[in-house]
Amino acid sequence: MNERRLDATTGEWTTYSAARQERTFLPSAAHCPLCPTRPGEPQTEVPRSSYEVVVFDNRFPALMADPPPPPSGAAGGPLQRVEAAAGATEVVLYSDDHALTLADMGAPRVRRLVEVWADRYERLGLRDEVAYVLVFENKGEAMGVTLHHPHGQIYGYPEIPPRPRLELTTAAAHLEANGTCVHCDVVARERADGVRVVDENRSFVAYVPFAARYPYEVHVASRRHAPSLLDLTDPERDALADVLASVLRAYDGLFGFPMPYVMVVHQAPTDDGRWLAVSHLHVEFTPPHREAGKLKYLAGSELGGGAFLNDVFPEEAAARLRGIARSWP
Amino acid sequence: MNERRLDATTGEWTTYSAARQERTFLPSAAHCPLCPTRPGEPQTEVPRSSYEVVVFDNRFPALMADPPPPPSGAAGGPLQRVEAAAGATEVVLYSDDHALTLADMGAPRVRRLVEVWADRYERLGLRDEVAYVLVFENKGEAMGVTLHHPHGQIYGYPEIPPRPRLELTTAAAHLEANGTCVHCDVVARERADGVRVVDENRSFVAYVPFAARYPYEVHVASRRHAPSLLDLTDPERDALADVLASVLRAYDGLFGFPMPYVMVVHQAPTDDGRWLAVSHLHVEFTPPHREAGKLKYLAGSELGGGAFLNDVFPEEAAARLRGIARSWP
Numbered sequence: 261m262n263e264r265r266l267d268a269t270t271g272e273w274t275t276y277s278a279a280r281q282e283r284t285f286l287p288s289a290a291h292c293p294l295c296p297t298r299p300g301e302p303q304t305e306v307p308r309s310s311y312e313v314v315v316f317d318n319r320f321p322a323l324m325a326d327p328p329p330p331p332s333g334a335a336g337g338p339l340q341r342v343e344a345a346a347g348a349t350e351v352v353l354y355s356d357d358h359a360l361t362l363a364d365m366g367a368p369r370v371r372r373l374v375e376v377w378a379d380r381y382e383r384l385g386l387r388d389e390v391a392y393v394l395v396f397e398n399k400g401e402a403m404g405v406t407l408h409h410p411h412g413q414i415y416g417y418p419e420i421p422p423r424p425r426l427e428l429t430t431a432a433a434h435l436e437a438n439g440t441c442v443h444c445d446v447v448a449r450e451r452a453d454g455v456r457v458v459d460e461n462r463s464f465v466a467y468v469p470f471a472a473r474y475p476y477e478v479h480v481a482s483r484r485h486a487p488s489l490l491d492l493t494d495p496e497r498d499a500l501a502d503v504l505a506s507v508l509r510a511y512d513g514l515f516g517f518p519m520p521y522v523m524v525v526h527q528a529p530t531d532d533g534r535w536l537a538v539s540h541l542h543v544e545f546t547p548p549h550r551e552a553g554k555l556k557y558l559a560g561s562e563l564g565g566g567a568f569l570n571d572v573f574p575e576e577a578a579a580r581l582r583g584i585a586r587s588w589p
Numbered sequence: 590m591n592e593r594r595l596d597a598t599t600g601e602w603t604t605y606s607a608a609r610q611e612r613t614f615l616p617s618a619a620h621c622p623l624c625p626t627r628p629g630e631p632q633t634e635v636p637r638s639s640y641e642v643v644v645f646d647n648r649f650p651a652l653m654a655d656p657p658p659p660p661s662g663a664a665g666g667p668l669q670r671v672e673a674a675a676g677a678t679e680v681v682l683y684s685d686d687h688a689l690t691l692a693d694m695g696a697p698r699v700r701r702l703v704e705v706w707a708d709r710y711e712r713l714g715l716r717d718e719v720a721y722v723l724v725f726e727n728k729g730e731a732m733g734v735t736l737h738h739p740h741g742q743i744y745g746y747p748e749i750p751p752r753p754r755l756e757l758t759t760a761a762a763h764l765e766a767n768g769t770c771v772h773c774d775v776v777a778r779e780r781a782d783g784v785r786v787v788d789e790n791r792s793f794v795a796y797v798p799f800a801a802r803y804p805y806e807v808h809v810a811s812r813r814h815a816p817s818l819l820d821l822t823d824p825e826r827d828a829l830a831d832v833l834a835s836v837l838r839a840y841d842g843l844f845g846f847p848m849p850y851v852m853v854v855h856q857a858p859t860d861d862g863r864w865l866a867v868s869h870l871h872v873e874f875t876p877p878h879r880e881a882g883k884l885k886y887l888a889g890s891e892l893g894g895g896a897f898l899n900d901v902f903p904e905e906a907a908a909r910l911r912g913i914a915r916s917w918p
Binding site: 275280340398423427430431434522524561 | 590594595596597598599600601602603604605606607609614651661665668669723725726727732733742744746750751752753754755756759760763771772774775778798799800801802851852853873875883884885886887888889890892893894895896897898899900901902904
């Protein structure tokens with residue numbers, strides 16, 4: 261019972277998946293389906309007694325390598341386009357320790373995760389039905405996680421989804437006008453300004469974007485033009501893991517609790533080499549908090565208008581996060 | 590301390606407003622700043638002992654008719670464009686009764702509100718600094734309301750914000766290809782199909798969109814091409830109020846509690862007549878619930894990718910809402 265439908269008034273696809281309504285919802289730690297299988301206990305999603313990192317297809321998949329025919333048919337005409345739910349929806353378990361978060365794991369284990377992301381980006385990208393690979397993590401009940409065990413997700417979409425597409429077309433216009441990658445220009449400018457930088461090393465820089473939409477939004481971008489994780493050398497992958505770990509520590513230090521966030525890895529589309537010149541690897545963190553006890557809700561202006569209001573100036577947010585990142589031993 | 594900044598990597602403006610961080614947050618009913626002023630008590634936002642409908646400038650405005658110069662200056666170059674926070678952010682109080690919701694008020698009072706929306710759309714649209722008027726309501730703590738008193742908001746943006754712009758450019762492409770307004774075509778198709786219709790009368794139809802992004806999303810659209818509320822006759826305004834009241838009742842009946850939602854009125858931009866042929870008045874309701882006890886959170890795929898997953902097929906959602914709407918005496 262999965263299918264995708266095109267909205268003729270916006271050009272956006274929505275994926276329907278009735279079975280997802282039945283998915284496991286906030287089980288207790290004792291019944292976590294992502295923990296290793298304990299001897300004598302019912303089998304979890306992972307039939308082993310321990311593990312480092314595990315990747316598997318979502319048990320309640322939205323997108324599939326071999327999807328069933330769309331239940332509502334495919335003859336709706338241009339106003340009602342329907343397609344099968346082709347693609348991929350994978351789960352990445354970060355650790356067999358139920359109580360850890362990515363922030364707790366430190367740079368070496370984040371480094372291993374970067375390797376997994378690169379591997380899945382390459383393999384999913386090779387599939388015919390996948391045009392864009394989105395690596396992401398939804399963290400915290402404030403972001404709607406239904407399972408607390410530390411994990412991320414990887415979606416393989418059959419076309420470039422709206423926000424990456426907007427970023428790519430904006431960058432293409434900038435390239436046409438200026439002859440440069442807008443992300444390369446932004447990274448150089450942020451490093452020169454310094455006031456919005458949270459942390460940096462030889463290959464990556466973390467900064468609160470000049471026009472951040474969320475109060476404590478942080479982007480971690482490659483200093484040189486690299487379209488995807490596959491373009492990074494081993495030392496560059498180390499450097500990425502170091503900066504990611506630093507940002508995660510700063511977030512948890514900001515309010516004194518594990519910071520909820522959405523983390524999204526932006527990389528090049530996998531079916532169309534024309535985007536390589538304007539695809540610039542970066543990781544976007546968008547935490548929902550505006551204060552320790554207050555969330556920034558998205559509502560009429562943001563969801564209805566697409567126009568964000570932000571109560572925290574980026575320079576102020578960066579100063580707070582930088583102070584924590586730099587105080588770390 | 591307000592300003593607007595352009596994101597050079599997406600072309601989107603974000604509005605900063607440090608003072609909003611201090612805004613009143615979920616006061617008790619006894620301290621509601623939107624209630625009428627009680628004799629002998631401190632003055633609220635409304636210095637009267639009772640009222641019907643009140644419109645006033647937001648006390649913590651994001652956008653202003655006469656904004657201060659942007660605090661971070663305006664000399665950032667094309668990568669860091671900054672502008673003053675010009676525009677309007679108004680509050681519309683629906684009733685002096687703190688405990689009412691719009692759903693409780695019934696069609697005659699919704700009709701009066703439609704008149705207020707039309708009036709504000711016209712007046713704000715005439716201002717030089719306003720290019721697009723967005724009438725909306727954020728309802729319920731699930732949508733982040735900071736004040737429970739029944740109220741909506743009206744923003745006047747200095748340019749067409751991203752989502753209305755996407756809708757307009759998509760409709761313009763449809764007009765170019767087919768010679769018709771895509772919304773007129775969709776409304777005719779929904780009425781012919783019937784399966785997604787929630788309610789209708791001689792002038793307006795309420796339906797769950799064919800590619801709805803939210804489980805119980807409903808659009809209320811004019812059956813004829815009307816770019817804004819100003820194009821409606823008095824009987825058409827009556828008809829709009831009737832269908833809105835019906836949808837609101839159906840929502841509250843769906844799960845047996847006052848349904849949170851974002852409601853947004855889509856109308857023509859106010860500075861550029863070229864959009865009139867593709868601007869089609871409609872009201873979009875996007876409630877966050879997917880079940881009585883579960884919200885549909887926006888996270889990695891929706892916020893990071895712009896690609897929505899929906900667990901409820903539109904025909905099923907429409908059947909449930911229609912059943913409630915039609916059972917009403």
